[in-house]
Amino acid sequence: xxxxxxxxxxxxxxxxxxxxxxxxxxxxxxxxxxxxxxxxxxxxxxxxxxxxxxxxxxxxxxxxxxxxxxxxxxxxxxxxxxxxxxxxxxxxxxxxxxxxxxxxxxxxxxxxxxxxxxxxxxxxxxxxxxxxxxxxxxxxxxxxxxxxxxxxxxxxxxxxxxxxxxxxxxxxxxxxxxxxxxxxxxxxxxxxxxxxxxxxxxxxxxxxxxxxxxxxxxxxxxxxxxxxxxxxxxxxxxxxxxxxxxxxxxxxxxxxxxxxxxxxxxxxxxxxxxxxxxxxxxxxxxxxxxxxxxxxxxxxxxxxxxxxxxxxxxxxxxxxxxxxxxxxxxxxxxxxxxxxxxxxxxxxxxxxxxxxxxxxxxxxxxxxxxxxxxxxxxxxxxxxxxxxxxxxxxxxxxxxxxxxxxxxxxxxxxxxxxxxxxxxxxxxxxxxxxxxxxxxxxxxxxxxxxxxxxxxxxxxxxxxxxxxxxxxxxxxxxxxx
Numbered sequence: 001x002x003x004x005x006x007x008x009x010x011x012x013x014x015x016x017x018x019x020x021x022x023x024x025x026x027x028x029x030x031x032x033x034x035x036x037x038x039x040x041x042x043x044x045x046x047x048x049x050x051x052x053x054x055x056x057x058x059x060x061x062x063x064x065x066x067x068x069x070x071x072x073x074x075x076x077x078x079x080x081x082x083x084x085x086x087x088x089x090x091x092x093x094x095x096x097x098x099x100x101x102x103x104x105x106x107x108x109x110x111x112x113x114x115x116x117x118x119x120x121x122x123x124x125x126x127x128x129x130x131x132x133x134x135x136x137x138x139x140x141x142x143x144x145x146x147x148x149x150x151x152x153x154x155x156x157x158x159x160x161x162x163x164x165x166x167x168x169x170x171x172x173x174x175x176x177x178x179x180x181x182x183x184x185x186x187x188x189x190x191x192x193x194x195x196x197x198x199x200x201x202x203x204x205x206x207x208x209x210x211x212x213x214x215x216x217x218x219x220x221x222x223x224x225x226x227x228x229x230x231x232x233x234x235x236x237x238x239x240x241x242x243x244x245x246x247x248x249x250x251x252x253x254x255x256x257x258x259x260x261x262x263x264x265x266x267x268x269x270x271x272x273x274x275x276x277x278x279x280x281x282x283x284x285x286x287x288x289x290x291x292x293x294x295x296x297x298x299x300x301x302x303x304x305x306x307x308x309x310x311x312x313x314x315x316x317x318x319x320x321x322x323x324x325x326x327x328x329x330x331x332x333x334x335x336x337x338x339x340x341x342x343x344x345x346x347x348x349x350x351x352x353x354x355x356x357x358x359x360x361x362x363x364x365x366x367x368x369x370x371x372x373x374x375x376x377x378x379x380x381x382x383x384x385x386x387x388x389x390x391x392x393x394x395x396x397x398x399x400x401x402x403x404x405x406x407x408x409x410x411x412x413x414x415x416x417x418x419x420x421x422x423x424x425x426x427x428x429x430x431x432x433x434x435x436x437x438x439x440x441x442x443x444x445x446x447x448x449x450x451x452x453x454x455x456x457x458x459x460x461x462x463x464x465x466x467x468x469x470x471x472x473x474x475x476x477x478x479x480x481x
Contacts, residue, residue, distance in 0.1 A: 158261025
């Protein structure tokens with residue numbers, strides 16, 4: 001068999017992801033805050049991008065139109081010269097006296113401005129608070145070194161999450177010294193800090209309240225698992241005590257803080273700004289995009305004139321300007337395309353979920369990405385990207401766009417119901433139950449079937465857990481018995 005070389009010509013189609021296309025896809029799935037950061041970064045890197053206010057955009061567009069119509073350069077304006085001389089008839093003595101008097105009589109407390117403390121005050125975190133207490137304690141340098149190492153390894157709840165042997169090895173001090181320092185820090189504020197587990201945290205707080213040796217301490221030491229599962233009858237039988245004594249001790253334990261470090265947490269509330277509004281106007285709904293704070297972008301007129309007038313430029317300079325011009329134009333186009341796609345997707349969701357907007361969450365319909373994609377003639381992946389991290393304000397509240405896409409649960413008569421509607425029905429049932437005799441998952445299943453909802457007990461348990469609702473045993477309030 002002979003080997004030979006041959007040339008052949010073939011045609012094939014490949015999807016090439018250009019940088020511009022990648023940027024457009026990326027902009028689709030960015031949240032509002034991420035979009036603002038991306039635009040700000042592009043403005044800093046691209047000199048051909050201008051950020052203008054609405055009034056400036058209109059004025060700039062008018063000037064461009066006039067320039068295109070006339071085809072002439074604007075006349076050169078004369079130089080403005082400011083000549084200002086001090087008047088000779090100023091009564092400087094009266095002037096200084098008046099302003100000195102006004103300055104002296106100013107009362108800052110009566111001004112509607114924040115106080116100095118409100119401007120400079122910063123929230124103390126857990127580490128700083130504990131280091132301050134350590135420095136105020138009567139300890140030697142070795143204990144200070146160990147203490148700083150312990151405090152540096154506390155999590156946000158105030159628990160020590162590394163073994164003492166590791167601290168001993170890292171600091172080079174004996175284990176006994178590390179344990180002694182740990183016990184010292186456990187007496188700091190907040191009470192229960194530097195504990196190694198939940199049991200130790202609760203015991204520290206119990207002994208701080210002088211409850212050592214009581215039924216409360218015994219329950220934490222020996223029956224913490226039964227306490228978590230609310231098996232109070234089992235605890236009473238094991239301790240040979242009346243059930244009422246156990247319930248009284250439970251009320252004391254419930255007053256303890258299982259996360260003492262959260263008092264000094266630096267977590268801040270994150271406020272959500274909706275990307276789009278759905279407002280009811282008469283009997284219909286109007287969709288309005290949130291343009292507040294979104295920069296208005298425009299190509300810099302100076303560089304446009306340079307290219308249009310064919311000024312003598314080097315090839316590198318001209319190539320640089322043209323590259324930045326294409327990048328700026330594509331960014332502006334991609335942002336406009338993102339906004340149009342978001343509007344169309346929201347418009348389609350409003351058509352599908354009209355009953356939800358009118359009557360509430362119990363009337364939410366099953367909806368999948370394919371339904372919206374076919375309605376607006378787009379690909380499912382595009383709909384998925386544009387609904388990621390986007391929020392819409394509706395008459396029923398603020399929701400993520402992904403909220404409107406959910407699976408269906410069949411009714412007994414054959415109709416479909418959205419899973420979020422079923423969750424809302426379960427939430428209402430549990431909210432209105434007798435706290436002394438909460439409903440089991442099996443009982444909730446029967447109640448759902450009476451509401452014409454075909455659902456299994458395991459599905460009830462899954463939905464209940466997804467909503468963060470405890471089982472019936474842990475929801476039971478023994479104090480009401």
